Amino acid sequence: MIQNFISEEKSLACVHCGLCLSACPTYLETGNENDSPRGRIYLMRNIQTQRVTVDNTVMRHIDLCLGCRACENACPSGVEYGHLLEHARDYFEKTHNRSFSQTFLRRIAIEQVFPFPWRLKFVLFFSTILRLPIFRWALPQFAKESLLLLPKEAISKSPPEYSPSLEKNVGRVGFIEGCVMQVMFGATHDNSIALLNQQGWDVASPKKQGCCGALYAHSGQLDKARECARNNIAAFEREKLDAIIINAAGCGSTLKEYGQLLGNDPAWSERAARFSAKVKDLSEWITPENLKPSNREIIVTYQDACHLAHPQGVTAEPRELVKAVAGDNYIELQEADVCCGSAGSYNLTEPEMAKKLQNRKVRNLIDTGAEIVVTANPGCLLQIQSGLKKAGSGMKIMHLADYLIEYGE
Amino acid sequence: MNKEELANQLRSICGADAVITDEQELVVYECDAYTLQKNHPTAVVLPQNTEEVVAVVRLCAENDLPIIPRGAGTSLSGTVLAVEGGVMIALTRMNRILSLDTRNRRALVEAGCVNSWITQKADNFGLFFAPDPSSQSACTIGGNVATNAGGPHTLKNGVTTNHILGYEIVLPDGSIEWLGTTPEGGEEVDGFDLRGATIGCEGMFGVITRVLVRLTKKPTSFKTYLGVFDSVDAASQTVSDIIAAGIIPAALEMMDQLIIRAVEEAYHFGFPLDAGAILIVELDGLSGGVGDQGQIVETICKQNEAREVRAAKDEEERAAIWKCRKRAFGAVGRISPNYLTQDGVVPRSKVPEIMRFIKATSVKYNLRIPNVFHAGDGNIHPLILFDERKDGEVKQALRAGEDILNKCIEMGGSVSGEHGIGAEKIDFMERQFSKDDLGAMQFLRIAFDPGKRCNPHKMFPGSKRCSDFAPRKQAAA
Structure with missing residues (x-):
């Protein structure tokens, strides 16, 4: 007997209208309805009613989902696709046997590395050695591709526990360090905190915080994700904060959903909801008024990080900030919110589709004629950087915080 | 030919990843947005170009197999249901805009191109593709042509047939025909207007592969009114009076109380929940004319005891109103x-x-x-x-x-x-049309598809039904 792994009410909210189809990046690429939100929900429902069994063929379509949640914005009926997907994946991971290599990749190479900054640092160090010409030739193609994703000059740096505001103080905010961000984008953290300090915010970054749990939640490891959530809630409860700031879209969307994640845990549900209510993306918190327009004539575009644009619905704020600096040199990007293929660890588990979407994104970027593309998530930064490099484009990709500090003078 | 042979032959035409024959995967192709009848096609194939479509259609002709052309599957009447199996030709990979001819105001697109993409592309040139079915963000041009789709703005702009110059169709024997204006040709074509005769054929005349659409100049001015009424009667009278006053609005839409509630829950626009009905009246054209007509519309609404009449204050609010209207169907999923x-x-x-x-x-x-x-x-x-x-x-x-x-x-x-009509409304055809009318329709159909293999069991009385037709067997999923 199959357990009810997705809520019947939530799955029946889908009225099968199909408006989600053209919002789905994988459907745009394959044209196969099995790779669309409507198709995947239909598969999940039919697995639950036992008309369909979970085999490798069906799992391909579920695995191929990026979890970008563009479909939720397109859905008129308010289907919580992300919720359905996480619960379906949680069930499939427990019941479906994956091949040895896939299990190793998912359970060890990804889940035992990325959420742990020091292990990630070690891998990064190891990868710089592998990149040396004497080792390179021996690597299989997929490993070469993965190495391309890693930044050449990663700046690992944990932000100070406390950074005071400049000039007059308006309040105090918490700061989430993240995993990939602190290991590879230390300078971006410095710039994010500098922006907050400039606008009068004291910034506290408690040492006890850890991984947000997004990586686990997205790959169907909900219990592990809940552990991460409890740890972070406890770490930030000690401080009296106006907001909790995050500069990575993927983490931000999970942090904002702690309330739901721990909704059935009586000891934690209220605390989780309080925590989530305070979480803000950096672009939602800083204001464009204090930014100075750049006097350099450089064309700039913005690409939406999926988890900022779709579950969080934050699309106008980052654009306003970029425009405050770029002025008339801002140009809109076609398909700005179609996933670039990074999607957390997706580019490692589904390299083929990730590459297709990377190419699609790079084509659209090159069409803008921009010299800089701004985004707000480490995954997109790495994925697009490597795509631009492969295409031989000189376009620069920057995190919003870096762009505002470097050009907003 | 057994299923395995069919699959192999289809794979040799379109490639392995373009053919779906696993029953588990065919489940998602068992119905469109009309979910009361379901049946699996024998195979689904995703061709990349007209040549592949031709080869697939020929293969089906040689083996006397039904073909079912499919776009995004947003039909609300089971138009792309595989009633007795057959090869479903999904055009979702043929979705490009091939050329945009702004001087002659036309675009050449593949049949699987999404309706709203054309307007997105043409917008920079002050042009748009007028037919705007509510599913326009997902539905395809091929499907629009096959069903002669309408939409809120057809009141003034006309339906799909008024905006299609010509198209390429693969007939059920595998031959390719171009009906109507060619991409290089002038607007008028000599001889019979077969273009017009086949628009609305519901996929029964062949597989449409490329379409030459007409682009329309965007009006320079819009005025979108919301009229709030206590009763549907008062709103209906207003509709009648507006048209009687000689005004043809671009769109004239009504929402009743129940739908207002569903839409409000979904989009929080600020519609009054106790209103009996809301009218959306959109005027477009040159700003002078729009202004004058707007005053008449306001007066008529007030004469019919509208509780409130107001115009959208900017483009953003206008877009919000249309978002609510166009997504209203899906919004009922919430209730x-x-x-x-x-x-x-x-x-x-x-x-x-x-x-x-x-x-x-x-x-x-x-x-x-x-x-x-x-x-x-x-x-x-x-x-x-x-x-x-x-x-x-x-x-x-x-x-x-x-x-x-x-x-x-x-x-x-x-x-x-x-x-x-699709699979859904077959029973009404005999009530609406005489035997002679239906015979004439069949006559035209047979001229294109003598074997009646193309999207069979649709529209005409006496067609087969799916074995799992819902009223007989309550559908589970």
Whole structure:
């Protein structure tokens, strides 16, 4: 007997209208309805009613989902696709046997590395050695591709526990360090905190915080994700904060959903909801008024990080900030919110589709004629950087915080 | 030919990743947005170009297999249902805009191109593609042509057929025909207008592969009014009066109380929840004319005791109103697990009467029936809400739908304004048309498809039904 792994009410909210189809990046690429939100929900429902069994063929379509949640914005009926997907994946991971290599990749190479900054640092160090010409030739193609994703000059740096505001103080905010961000984008953290300090915010970054749990939640490891959530809630409860700031879209969307994640845990549900209510993306918190327009004539575009644009619905704020600096040199990007293929660890588990979407994104970027593309998530930064490099484009990709500090003078 | 041989041959034409024959994967192709009838196709194939379509169609012709052309599967009447299996040719990979000819105001697109992409592309040049079905963000041009799709703005701009210059169609024997204006040719074509004869064929004449669409200049000025009324009657009278005053708005749409609530829950626009009905009246054209007409519209609304009349203050608010209207169908998913939508047409003057009838039907079957529709052309869309898990509700919903459509015929209207007949409304054809009419339609069909293999068992009385037709066997999923 199959357990009810997705809520019947939530799955029946889908009225099968199909408006989600053209919002789905994988459907745009394959044209196969099995790779669309409507198709995947239909598969999940039919697995639950036992008309369909979970085999490798069906799992391909579920695995191929990026979890970008563009479909939720397109859905008129308010289907919580992300919720359905996480619960379906949680069930499939427990019941479906994956091949040895896939299990190793998912359970060890990804889940035992990325959420742990020091292990990630070690891998990064190891990868710089592998990149040396004497080792390179021996690597299989997929490993070469993965190495391309890693930044050449990663700046690992944990932000100070406390950074005071400049000039007059308006309040105090918490700061989430993240995993990939602190290991590879230390300078971006410095710039994010500098922006907050400039606008009068004291910034506290408690040492006890850890991984947000997004990586686990997205790959169907909900219990592990809940552990991460409890740890972070406890770490930030000690401080009296106006907001909790995050500069990575993927983490931000999970942090904002702690309330739901721990909704059935009586000891934690209220605390989780309080925590989530305070979480803000950096672009939602800083204001464009204090930014100075750049006097350099450089064309700039913005690409939406999926988890900022779709579950969080934050699309106008980052654009306003970029425009405050770029002025008339801002140009809109076609398909700005179609996933670039990074999607957390997706580019490692589904390299083929990730590459297709990377190419699609790079084509659209090159069409803008921009010299800089701004985004707000480490995954997109790495994925697009490597795509631009492969295409031989000189376009620069920057995190919003870096762009505002470097050009907003 | 057995299924395995068929799969192999299809793979050799289109490539392995373009052919779906695993029953588990065919499940998602068992129905479109009309979910009361379901059946698996034998295979689904995703061709990349016309040559592949031709090869697939020839293979089916040689083996006497049905073919079912499919776009995004947003049909609300089961138009792309594989009633007795067959090869479903999904055009979703043929979705490019091939050329945009702004000087001659036309675009050449592949059949799987999404409707709204054309307007997105043409927008920079001050042009747009006028037909705007509510599913335009997902539905394909091929499907629009096959069903002669409409939309809120067809009141002034006309339906799909008025915006299609010509198209390429692969006939059921595998031959390629171009009907109407060619991409290089002038607007007028000599001889019979076969382009017009086949638009609305519901996929029964062949597989449409490329379409030359007409682009329209964007109006320079818009004025979008929201009129709030206490009753559907008052709103209906207003519709009648606006048209009688000689004004043809770009769109004239009505939402009743139940739908206002669903939409408000979904989009929080700020519609008054206690309103009996809301009218959306959009005027477009040159700013002077729009202004004058706007005053007349305001006056007429007030004469009919509108509680409130106001114009959208900017483009953003106008877009928000249209988002609410166009996504209203899906929004009912928030208040009901299933719905059955009808697409009847009545003379404009009979809108109040049919609305009263729908209300009575709702009471009779104890089912909620919200309404959101093209009031300007009398094209009603009652959404009959039901829960397929409850005993007998599917049957009740179907009966309620039948009553409403019979009433439309009785009032001198028709059973479909834009959604098509498909598998859903076959039974009404004999009530609406005489035997001779139906015979003439068949005659035309056979001219294109003598073997009746292309999208079979649709539209014509006497067609087969799926074995798992919901009223006989309550559908589980």
